[in-house]
Amino acid sequence: MSFVEIADKSDFLNEKMKYFKLDNGKEILVINYEDSYYAVDARCTHMKADLSKGSLEGKIITCPRHGSKFDITTGTAIQGPKMGFLKLSTKDLGVYKIETEGDKLKIDI
């Protein structure tokens, strides 16, 4: 495990989710859900849409492109994309551990 500092808790006072691009190129969403922090891949597993442009309701994020839904606490794809009459499936999102140290959030990359 290798934890690196990614944000401060105070960054989430007005926003529930924030997008980060790490030094290794990985794109991550960090989400504050019920005062716990979760980190998932920021790109949809279907066609790589930017999930930071999606909508977050509770612990479910919806892809802005074709509507796949993911549970941000587990990365599980709970609904695949809808394209016309087709209902497809998609893979789960990658999830990353978040550790807090005072006001600092650290992510395991």
Ligand code: FES
């Ligand atoms: S790119 Fe996200 S559902 Fe298609």
